[in-house]
Amino acid sequence: xxxxxxxxxxxxxxxxxxxxxVAVAVGCDLRVFDLLAGVGVTLLDDSSSSSSSSSSSxxxxxxxxxxxxxxxxxxVSAGDxxxxxxxxxxxxxxIFTLSSEKRISAVAISNNESYVCFADKFGVVWVVDxxxxxxxxxLLDKKPTPLLSHYCSIITSLEFSPDDRFILSADRDFKxxxxxFPNKPLNGAHEIQSFCLGHTEFVSCLAFFxxxxxxxxxxxxxxxxxxxxxxxxxxxxLDTCEVANKAGLLESNGNGKSEEHGHAVTDLCTTLDxxxxxxxxxxxxxxxxxxxxxxxxxAFVPTSLGYAPSARELWIVxxxxxxxGCSHPSFARVRVISGIxxxxxxxxxxxxxxxxxxxLLETLQGTASVDENVFxxxxxxxxxxxxxxxxxxxxxxxxxxxxxxxxxxxxLKQ
Amino acid sequence: MPETGVKSTFSKSTGLPRKRFYxxxxxxxxxxxxxxxxxxxxxxxxxxxxxxxxFPDSSKKIQFADVGCGFGGLLISLATLFPETLMVGMELxxxxxxxxxxxxxxxxxxxxxxxxxxxxxRTNSMKYIPNxxxxxxxxxxxxxxxxxxxxxxxHRRRVISxxxxxEYAYVLxxxxxxxxxxxxxxxxxxxxxxxxxxxxxxxxxEKELEADPVVKLLSSATEEGQKVARNEGQTFxxxxxxxxxxxxxx
Numbered sequence: 001x002x003x004x005x006x007x008x009x010x011x012x013x014x015x016x017x018x019x020x021x022v023a024v025a026v027g028c029d030l031r032v033f034d035l036l037a038g039v040g041v042t043l044l045d046d047s048s049s050s051s052s053s054s055s056s057s058x059x060x061x062x063x064x065x066x067x068x069x070x071x072x073x074x075x076v077s078a079g080d081x082x083x084x085x086x087x088x089x090x091x092x093x094x095i096f097t098l099s100s101e102k103r104i105s106a107v108a109i110s111n112n113e114s115y116v117c118f119a120d121k122f123g124v125v126w127v128v129d130x131x132x133x134x135x136x137x138x139l140l141d142k143k144p145t146p147l148l149s150h151y152c153s154i155i156t157s158l159e160f161s162p163d164d165r166f167i168l169s170a171d172r173d174f175k176x177x178x179x180x181f182p183n184k185p186l187n188g189a190h191e192i193q194s195f196c197l198g199h200t201e202f203v204s205c206l207a208f209f210x211x212x213x214x215x216x217x218x219x220x221x222x223x224x225x226x227x228x229x230x231x232x233x234x235x236x237x238l239d240t241c242e243v244a245n246k247a248g249l250l251e252s253n254g255n256g257k258s259e260e261h262g263h264a265v266t267d268l269c270t271t272l273d274x275x276x277x278x279x280x281x282x283x284x285x286x287x288x289x290x291x292x293x294x295x296x297x298x299a300f301v302p303t304s305l306g307y308a309p310s311a312r313e314l315w316i317v318x319x320x321x322x323x324x325g326c327s328h329p330s331f332a333r334v335r336v337i338s339g340i341x342x343x344x345x346x347x348x349x350x351x352x353x354x355x356x357x358x359x360l361l362e363t364l365q366g367t368a369s370v371d372e373n374v375f376x377x378x379x380x381x382x383x384x385x386x387x388x389x390x391x392x393x394x395x396x397x398x399x400x401x402x403x404x405x406x407x408x409x410x411x412l413k414q
Numbered sequence: 415m416p417e418t419g420v421k422s423t424f425s426k427s428t429g430l431p432r433k434r435f436y437x438x439x440x441x442x443x444x445x446x447x448x449x450x451x452x453x454x455x456x457x458x459x460x461x462x463x464x465x466x467x468x469f470p471d472s473s474k475k476i477q478f479a480d481v482g483c484g485f486g487g488l489l490i491s492l493a494t495l496f497p498e499t500l501m502v503g504m505e506l507x508x509x510x511x512x513x514x515x516x517x518x519x520x521x522x523x524x525x526x527x528x529x530x531x532x533x534x535x536r537t538n539s540m541k542y543i544p545n546x547x548x549x550x551x552x553x554x555x556x557x558x559x560x561x562x563x564x565x566x567x568x569h570r571r572r573v574i575s576x577x578x579x580x581e582y583a584y585v586l587x588x589x590x591x592x593x594x595x596x597x598x599x600x601x602x603x604x605x606x607x608x609x610x611x612x613x614x615x616x617x618x619x620e621k622e623l624e625a626d627p628v629v630k631l632l633s634s635a636t637e638e639g640q641k642v643a644r645n646e647g648q649t650f651x652x653x654x655x656x657x658x659x660x661x662x663x664x
Contacts, residue, residue, distance in 0.1 A: 122570075124577075146577075148577065148580060149577035149580075151540050151541050151577070151578065151581075152444075152445050152541070152570075153541070173541060173542075174454070175544065177544075179580075187613075188576070188580075189580075190579075190580045190583065190612065190613055190614055190659060191580075191583070191614070191659050192549075192580055192581065192583070192584040194549065195455075195544040195584075197454055197455035197456075197544065197545060198454060198455060200454065235549075392447050392449075394449065395449065400449070
């Protein structure tokens with residue numbers, strides 16, 4: 001039953017909370033552009049100096065998760081090479097490399113920057129104490145300790161609540177688990193606050209929406225083409241937005257992705273054909289689709305989003321780690337939508353108007369110009385990869401029965 | 415199977431289903447992808463299918479869960495001991511859960527008014543416990559003679575494990591009791607140490623064990639327990655209470 005084709009990883013994007021830099025991960029490449037200085041950043045990693053790997057690949061296999069910490073001091077990257085790297089986002093030096101037993105599928109950093117959590121392919125969430133790190137000094141050898149576990153399910157997203165009281169984990173079995181994050185997480189997180197149940201396909205992404213200090217709402221996107229709004233402490237489903245239906249899309253098996261929008265009344269979500277803005281009415285606890293921004297002229301299927309609240313910009317990326325039968329080993333395309341606001345008209349910026357201009361595109365995409373023809377192939381590859389990874393295979397009952405008949409553990413009668 | 419064959423799976427004298435027609439493999443892989451329907455959330459569990467005489471007129475909730483109920487011996491004993499309590503058995507092997515279902519239906523026919531509070535679901539409880547029960551809904555959970563999974567590689571398939579206890583602590587109300595028993599000493603030690611080391615469970619005292627009528631049923635009521643008794647084997651039990659988590663400051 002081994003898949004013969006190579007696994008394809010979608011491109012990821014992360015924007016610094018103060019918009020000082022942007023990071024894009026495609027395959028095992030990590031690319032960072034300094035928006036303030038307007039130059040590409042050279043990453044430094046002393047820990048892997050022994051291996052004479054090429055300068056841009058600090059990870060030896062596809063990166064599956066990247067993220068800045070809440071105040072932007074730290075950046076983490078992790079993925080299929082079973083390593084997690086913590087970078088200082090000031091010096092862009094790797095301050096800590098950690099190896100996991102299994103492939104890493106999601107990462108989160110507590111908002112007080114004391115703990116880094118990551119989830120592996122077996123559904124176990126691990127925690128590392130990084131209290132008192134020094135940006136100039138590499139962290140000492142720290143071992144991850146297991147925090148909690150989903151029973152043999154791939155964890156697709158990890159998120160701390162804004163007040164660090166809860167850690168949330170979403171999985172392929174339609175579940176979102178809300179766990180109390182203890183004072184001493186190294187002893188494990190045993191007290192489950194709630195389960196958010198309602199999705200009917202894998203949950204792909206989580207995002208918190210904080211309107212007021214005491215009101216924390218969770219948004220989740222799923223393969224069932226809905227974005228749902230939850231009350232975290234009770235696990236109650238507050239509202240459901242059928243993104244695919246409302247946007248008039250026919251596709252339903254897509255990679256719905258929601259992303260937090262720091263503005264008071266909106267939230268957003270990408271669908272297969274572009275970016276959809278959702279309006280979140282806090283007092284009525286409802287979600288409605290505000291608008292769909294489509295990207296003209298390109299078959300752009302966003303694989304990841306990043307939001308820059310200060311500039312009201314939404315950074316989007318599409319791309320894959322490898323394209324079968326194509327000269328490009330990897331492919332990434334970065335676009336920026338400005339004017340993310342309910343009153344304003346959202347504009348997809350032309351390449352020359354992008355912050356950082358051509359230099360940024362060269363850094364993050366690897367090339368300033370992109371071959372139009374690869375878009376569709378990339379979109380297909382992303383869809384197929386997501387489907388292979390997260391959708392459960394359905395076998396008809398006849399084939400299950402015939403497999404039972406041909407089982408090989410039965411003793412042969414002589 | 416021809417039409418006439420269906421009836422013969424029931425015993426002529428007792429009207430109960432005959433076990434020999436529901437033989438199944440002793441083990442089932444809990445890690446494999448499930449293809450049976452699972453309720454989206456506890457509010458989607460249809461009580462009127464499970465307890466047709468009691469629902470929809472009642473607002474009761476299931477309070478006892480026998481995880482890996484096997485052929486249902488304990489459930490049948492509990493049903494008459496706690497006639498007012500709703501209870502459910504959870505079994506992964508479909509033939510076995512089918513047997514328990516038929517057994518309950520036949521008992522309901524043979525004893526009008528009785529056994530209306532007991533039912534069975536075919537599910538993987540290691541994966542889907544939160545889909546069936548709300549937070550703190552249960553007052554008793556049973557894990558009787560579970561699959562020992564001797565190999566260290568397969569320890570993560572054990573139904574009692576440090577991580578799964580977090581989920582059991584979630585569905586058990588404070589004061590709820592978890593009953594485990596096995597005839598495999600190694601597994602008995604494992605289950606005891608898992609429960610002992612979990613901050614949300616405490617052991618029942620000897621006195622409390624004496625006073626609890628359910629404890630006696632653990633080894634006497636189940637098919638597995640009777641088998642062990644026939645062979646004069648030893649059993650190892652661990653009975654723990656769900657307590658409020660107090661975070662250690664030391």
